[in-house]
Each structure stands twice: as C-alpha cells, then as structure tokens.
Amino acid sequence: MDNGYVLAIDQGTTGSTVLIFNQAGEVCGRASAEIAQYYPQPGWVEHDPQEIWSVTLDVVGAALDQAKAKPGDLRAIGITNQRETSLLWDRHSGLPVARAVVWQDRRTAHLCDELKQEGLEPLWQEKTGLLIDPYFSATKVHWLLDQSDDLRLRAAAGEIAFGTVDSWLVWKLTGGRCHVTDYSNASRTLLFNIHELDWDDDILARLDIPRAMLPTVKPSSYIYGETDPKAFLGHRVPIAGIAGDQQAALFGQACYRPGLAKTTYGTGSFLLMNTGRKPVASRQRLLTTIAWGIGDEPVEYALEGSIFITGAALQWLRDGLGIISSAAESEQLAASLQGNDDVYFVPGLTGLGAPHWDAYARGMIIGITRGCTKAHLARAALESIAYQTRDVVDAMSRESGIDLRELRADGGAVANRFLMQFQADVLGVPVEIPSITETTAQGAAYLAGLAVGFWSSREELAERWQLAWRYEPQMEQAQRDHLHKRWKQAVNRSLGWAEDPKG
Ligand SMILES: Nc1ncnc2c1ncn2[C@@H]1O[C@H](COP(=O)(O)OP(=O)(O)OP(=O)(O)O)[C@@H](O)[C@H]1O
Ligand SMILES: [Mg+2]
Incomplete structure (x- = not known):
C-alpha cells in the first residue's frame, strides 16, 4: 500500500476544482472556486488566463490542506479542462496576449459561414471528426492572431504559443518548460487530423495559423514533465x-x-x-473525437453529442434573472407544478450544438400566459436539459444502431432528483448515478495514476465503479411523445434568430 496521493486538477468553465485521491480511489481532499466570466459583447465569452492559473493554484493548496497531505506526498498530477477554449501567450514573458476565448463564444460565426461556403466542411469533418463551428479552437486562434499586426509573424517565429487550458496549466506548472497537450484536447481544435495524429497543414494554411505556435501532442496517460518547485509549492511532482x-x-x-x-x-x-480503436464517421451531426491514448497503446475514439447550455440555464435564472438563489432551488420549484403547462425554454444562449449546430439560434421561452410563475421557468429550464439529452441520445442510436439500455450520468446537476427522474421519463430508459459523481477529476487522476504505476490497470479501476442510485422511467409513452413533440416545435422557432440582427 502506497500512502501517497494523486492530485487531479479539473479546470472547468465555471471554475477550478481539485480532488485528492488515495490508492484505494477514495477522495481525501476537495476544494473548488469559481472564476470570473466576461461577456464583452452579445455572444462573446472570455476568461482571464492569469486568474485561471492563480485560482487553480489556490484551490490546490486548499485541497491539500483538507486532505492533510503535503506536496511531497503527491505521486502524480492529472489535469482535465474545459475544452476548445483558446489562449495565446508570449513564450519569453510567459504573459497571455489576450483573454482566453471560451468554447461558448460565437464571435467567429461569420468566418465559419465562409469556410462552409467554400465547401470545406466534408473534408475537414473527415480529417478532424468535427464540424465547422465557432465552438472549436481553430477559428478562435485565427481571430486572436488577427488582433494585432505583428502577432502572426511573432507566432511564426516561435515567440507566441497557442494552447488550450491544459497546455496553459502545464506551461505554468513546469515553469515554461513544457508546451504540450494530449490527443483528446488536440482532437477538439479542428486543427488535428485524428487518423494521422498530427496537426493538419492544409487547415493550418487556410486559417493562417503557424505550426510553430502549436503544442506537442502526447498520449493522455504519459509523464509529460515535472512541476517546477518555484511554480508549485517547492516540489517536483510528475504531471502524468x-x-x-x-x-x-x-x-x-x-x-x-x-x-x-x-x-x-x-x-x-x-x-x-466509446467506439474503441475505430473512429466512427457521423452522418447525424455528432462528433468523432479521440477519447484518449494510454501510453504506447493505439488511441481510442468516441462519438460525442455536445449540448452547450444545460446547468448554465439554471445559472442564468440565478445570476441573469435573479429568480432563484441557487441551482438546487429549481428542484422544489419544478416539483411544485403538476406539469409544464405547455411552457418551454430553449436555452440557445450561445447558439445550439448537437444535433442542430446553429450558431445563430438564441434562447427562447414560449407558452407564457398570465398564470406563469418562476416555477414554470425553473421547470422549463430543467426539462430543457432532459429534452436536449433525448435529442442527442436519439441521434446516437441512429448513428450507432445501438439502442441505449441505460444512461450513466454524472456532474453537478445529477444532484437534482426532479431532473434525473424526468430524464429517465423522457428517455424511457433508466438513468444510473455512480457513487463518485465527480468523474471528470476522477478520470484525470486515473490517467495520471496509471502512468506512474500508482494503479496497475483499467480493469482494477473498472471494478471500483459503484452504482449509487438508479432512476427508472415511469411516464406513459403517449405523454413522453407529446412533450418531446412540443419541445421540437419550440426548438424550430429558436433557430436562426441572430442571423441578421438588422433584418
Ligand atoms: N441541484 C441542481 N440542480 C440543477 N442544476 C444544478 C444543481 N446543482 C448544480 N447544478 C448545475 O450544475 C452545474 C455545475 O456542475 P459541475 O460542478 O459539474 O459543473 P462544472 O464542472 O463547474 O461545469 P464545467 O466543467 O462545465 O465548468 C452548474 O451549471 C449548476 O447550475
Ligand atoms: Mg466540469
């Protein structure tokens, strides 16, 4: 038995969370803190890279304190991150060039239209597994490079680095020694050929992005380097x-x-x-993405349905409208109604992702009458999470030919019993909640622990998965179909809204 720990950094959109795991896979310490969200224009979303770093470092300290662990007890660090969010920094000064452009940001919608009009989408989809959408990093990097005259030249000369948030954190943790990313993050940039496992020169050329600014791509479970004691609590710990x-x-x-x-x-x-070692090309507007690469083993792939706004719809009710004081409050509000009274909320706050991919869709609440209360809005927000998931599950079934028999769920909103029951009802299959719902950090810890031999194999880890709760569907088929039909009608009305703001 090793008395050490693996530390997992989960740098998400909302904030940074750090979990500390012992060899038995138990969580011994946990801390988290939010980061500021900047919305400088409609459809734009930014983060401050320096804040991402400083908040993350603070949270690492707090989690270590809680676990009563010392940095010297850490056997490895695993990093997981909000994907696609794009940063540029100066390699000499280590300073960011601008705020990070967040995955939700829609500022490059017009550039994406141009690329699609040039007929590039089928070829780029084949190479990268993705669609042409502002969501992915490529057009964000292009936009950032356009912001000052000499940036592109300096990038070509190797002075400016691009990275997703993982690259930025590793850069900071290693005192600027490592500029790396992993296959799974690279596969979200729209710059990476997921079959050849290399950056794609044709796409780079079309977007005028110099290869010299890109990180080296490594497996997901791999020793990338050690922390610089000056940057990380006086200790050298492998980032793995x-x-x-x-x-x-x-x-x-x-x-x-x-x-x-x-x-x-x-x-x-x-x-x-998971689709194993085979990248499955999608005809249903799902994404083909790299799941991970473990050491020298061949990479594995996944099919993905990405929904941009679910839990964030509750955050908007809380912060934007101020009609609830916490996301959790939505549960009793929703449950106070017998039904939705035909009120629907399409949370296209940053456009719609799978299966619509409409960067110009916008949020919409429909069906409001004088009897409508905040309970209706809370309920409609929660229901929208379940309907959007149903749309993606339907697309996934059509694509794979496999009918889902149950859905494993995790993340913050699984605490909401109304939502989880409604999800099982709308899907018509059980929803399963594992005992550890912070699977994001858990996965990062597992990848790091495997690389340093703290854990021996995936089989060992798979045995730890434990069911905590199972929601069985209870709704009649006719009601399920009716609700879903009304939802789809609502979605259709939200599409394309922002296309011509003056029209
Ligand atoms: N009881 C609840 N009911 C509904 N939604 C909830 C509840 N608790 C949390 N949420 C939502 O879950 C989200 C937070 O979940 P989680 O902590 O997994 O997200 P996160 O990891 O911070 O997200 P990201 O990684 O995207 O930043 C928030 O959007 C919040 O509104
Ligand atoms: Mg998260």
Missing part, C-alpha cells in the same frame, strides 16, 4: 495525465469498452460513447 473534461469523465465512468456511454451535466452536457 491530461484529458479534456468530457473524455476524462468517460474514463472516470469506466466506459472502457465500445458501446459504453455516459453523459455529464455541467455548464453544458456532453454524451460520449
């Missing part, structure tokens, strides 16, 4: 795991075999199905 948050959650949920799927309810929701 990196994965995008959704792939990390798939790993934490022990979905190691083809056909196994999970969905994570955070800011948005992301349903991923």
Whole structure:
C-alpha cells in the first residue's frame, strides 16, 4: 500500500476544482472556486488566463490542506479542462496576449459561414471528426492572431504559443518548460487530423495559423514533465495525465469498452460513447473525437453529442434573472407544478450544438400566459436539459444502431432528483448515478495514476465503479411523445434568430 496521493486538477468553465485521491480511489481532499466570466459583447465569452492559473493554484493548496497531505506526498498530477477554449501567450514573458476565448463564444460565426461556403466542411469533418463551428479552437486562434499586426509573424517565429487550458496549466506548472497537450484536447481544435495524429497543414494554411505556435501532442496517460518547485509549492511532482473534461469523465465512468456511454451535466452536457480503436464517421451531426491514448497503446475514439447550455440555464435564472438563489432551488420549484403547462425554454444562449449546430439560434421561452410563475421557468429550464439529452441520445442510436439500455450520468446537476427522474421519463430508459459523481477529476487522476504505476490497470479501476442510485422511467409513452413533440416545435422557432440582427 502506497500512502501517497494523486492530485487531479479539473479546470472547468465555471471554475477550478481539485480532488485528492488515495490508492484505494477514495477522495481525501476537495476544494473548488469559481472564476470570473466576461461577456464583452452579445455572444462573446472570455476568461482571464492569469486568474485561471492563480485560482487553480489556490484551490490546490486548499485541497491539500483538507486532505492533510503535503506536496511531497503527491505521486502524480492529472489535469482535465474545459475544452476548445483558446489562449495565446508570449513564450519569453510567459504573459497571455489576450483573454482566453471560451468554447461558448460565437464571435467567429461569420468566418465559419465562409469556410462552409467554400465547401470545406466534408473534408475537414473527415480529417478532424468535427464540424465547422465557432465552438472549436481553430477559428478562435485565427481571430486572436488577427488582433494585432505583428502577432502572426511573432507566432511564426516561435515567440507566441497557442494552447488550450491544459497546455496553459502545464506551461505554468513546469515553469515554461513544457508546451504540450494530449490527443483528446488536440482532437477538439479542428486543427488535428485524428487518423494521422498530427496537426493538419492544409487547415493550418487556410486559417493562417503557424505550426510553430502549436503544442506537442502526447498520449493522455504519459509523464509529460515535472512541476517546477518555484511554480508549485517547492516540489517536483510528475504531471502524468491530461484529458479534456468530457473524455476524462468517460474514463472516470469506466466506459472502457465500445458501446459504453455516459453523459455529464455541467455548464453544458456532453454524451460520449466509446467506439474503441475505430473512429466512427457521423452522418447525424455528432462528433468523432479521440477519447484518449494510454501510453504506447493505439488511441481510442468516441462519438460525442455536445449540448452547450444545460446547468448554465439554471445559472442564468440565478445570476441573469435573479429568480432563484441557487441551482438546487429549481428542484422544489419544478416539483411544485403538476406539469409544464405547455411552457418551454430553449436555452440557445450561445447558439445550439448537437444535433442542430446553429450558431445563430438564441434562447427562447414560449407558452407564457398570465398564470406563469418562476416555477414554470425553473421547470422549463430543467426539462430543457432532459429534452436536449433525448435529442442527442436519439441521434446516437441512429448513428450507432445501438439502442441505449441505460444512461450513466454524472456532474453537478445529477444532484437534482426532479431532473434525473424526468430524464429517465423522457428517455424511457433508466438513468444510473455512480457513487463518485465527480468523474471528470476522477478520470484525470486515473490517467495520471496509471502512468506512474500508482494503479496497475483499467480493469482494477473498472471494478471500483459503484452504482449509487438508479432512476427508472415511469411516464406513459403517449405523454413522453407529446412533450418531446412540443419541445421540437419550440426548438424550430429558436433557430436562426441572430442571423441578421438588422433584418
Ligand atoms: N441541484 C441542481 N440542480 C440543477 N442544476 C444544478 C444543481 N446543482 C448544480 N447544478 C448545475 O450544475 C452545474 C455545475 O456542475 P459541475 O460542478 O459539474 O459543473 P462544472 O464542472 O463547474 O461545469 P464545467 O466543467 O462545465 O465548468 C452548474 O451549471 C449548476 O447550475
Ligand atoms: Mg466540469
């Protein structure tokens, strides 16, 4: 028995969370803190890279204190992160060039239209597994490079680095020694050929992005380097795991075999199905993505349905409208009604992702009458999470030919019993909640622990997966169909709204 720990950093959209795991896989320490969200223009979302770093470091300290662990007890660090969010920094000064452009940001919608009009989508989809959408990093990097005259030249000369949040954190943790990312994060940039496992020169050329600014791509479970004692609490600790948050959650949920799927309810929701060593091309507007690479083993792939706004709809009711004081309060409000009274909320606050991919869709609440209360809005927000998930599950079934028999769920919103029951009802299949719902951090810890031999194998980890709760569907089929039909009608009315703001 090793008395040490693996530390997992989960740098999410909402904030940073750090979990400390012992060898038995138990959580011994936990801390989290939110980061500021900047909305400088409608449809824009930004984060401050320096804040991401400083908040993360603070949270590491707090989690260590809680576990009563010392930095010297850490056997490895695993990192998981909000994906696609794009940062540029100066390699000499280590300073960010601008605020990070967050995955939800829609500022490059017009550039994406141009690329699609050029007919590039089929080829880029084949190479990268993705669609052309502002969601992915590529057009964000192009936009950032356009912001000052010499930036592109300096990037080509190797002076400016690009990274997703994982790369930025590793850069900071290693005192600027490592500029790396992993396969799963690279596969979200729209710059990476997921078959050849290399950056794609044609896409780079079209977007005028110099290769010299890109990180080196490594497996997800791999020793990338050690922390610089000056940057990290006076200690050298191997950084040994990196994965995008959704792939990390798939790993934490022990979905190691083809056909196994999970969905994570955070800011948005992301349903991923393991497809093994085969990248399955999608005809249903799902994404083909790299799940992970473990050491020297061949990489594994997943199919993904990305929903941009789920838990964030509750945050908007809380922070934007101020009609609830916490996300949790939505549960009793929703349950205070017998039904939705035909009120629907399409949370296209940052456009709609899978299966619509409409960067110009916007949020919409429909069906309001004089009897409408905040309970209706809370209920409609929660229901929208379940309907969006149903749309993605339907697309996934059509794509894979596999009917889902149950759904493994995790993330913050699984605490909401109304939502989980409604989800099972709308899907018509059981929803399963594991005992550890912070599977994102768990997955990052597992990847890092495997690389340093703290844990021996995936089989060992899979045995730890434990069911905590199972929600069985109770709704009649006719009601399920009716609700879903009304939802789809509402979605259709929200599409394309922002397309011509002056029209
Ligand atoms: N009881 C609840 N009912 C509904 N939603 C909830 C509840 N508790 C938390 N949430 C929502 O879950 C989200 C937080 O979940 P979680 O902590 O997993 O997200 P996160 O990891 O911070 O998200 P991300 O990684 O996308 O930043 C928030 O959007 C919040 O509104
Ligand atoms: Mg998260």
